[in-house]
Amino acid sequence: MHGAEVTVTAADNGRRFCLDRDGSVRVSLTGTPGAPVTVTGAALAEVSEYVFRGVSAGTAVLASAFRSCPEPPPAPSGSVSCLTMTAWQVTVVVR
Template sequence: MRRTTPLALAATALLLAGCGTHTSSTASRKVSPAPGNQAPVCRNQVRLTAADNGRTVCVAKGGEVRLGLTGTKDRPWKPVTVTGGALTAVNSGFVIRPGDAEAAYRAAAPGTGKLASSRPMCAQPTAPGQMACKGIQDWTVTVTVKS
């Protein structure tokens, strides 16, 4: 007769617990619904933050997208860029703190636009002899505009 040790049982349980729970990063960002579900709702107002990195959002034509990326003087966000013809820049107001990036866009035409910014991963050295960090934190959001 063969005996199973508690360690072998624990390893098997952990292995089985992980089965079927992996999702790819592209699967978690899908906007299209599963078959039989309703289409995603396009909103008139969307507010984005750094936590929305990698997302795809839908905005109704004529709606507005506003975003605020909170940075620091040592790790500032670059100004937000937009590509594609679906969004046009509007006045976002004032940036109060150094390092922040604020932007606002009107959903001008059906299509897709991509918003992007970046900032250093760590503060740059302020004194001779300190180590430098060359890492960059990217931020992107895809905006789909529908009429």
């Protein structure tokens, strides 16, 4: 996918996107807010907690984790609850 503005979701895990310089990537994951998104590489700069802008040609990786299960109501003491997390990342190529 390529463009000036891209929204990525949990379903995009492992995908690669092309972005125009000065374009933006909006991250919309299950369980956010609360799941920090990290950026590796100088091609993207963080604009806000879940929005990144293409600042130079190159490649960057956005990574995070989110709850694998929906947020359950508080479980009674001694019962089982789902605490698993799903690792997530996308690669963004800025042109």
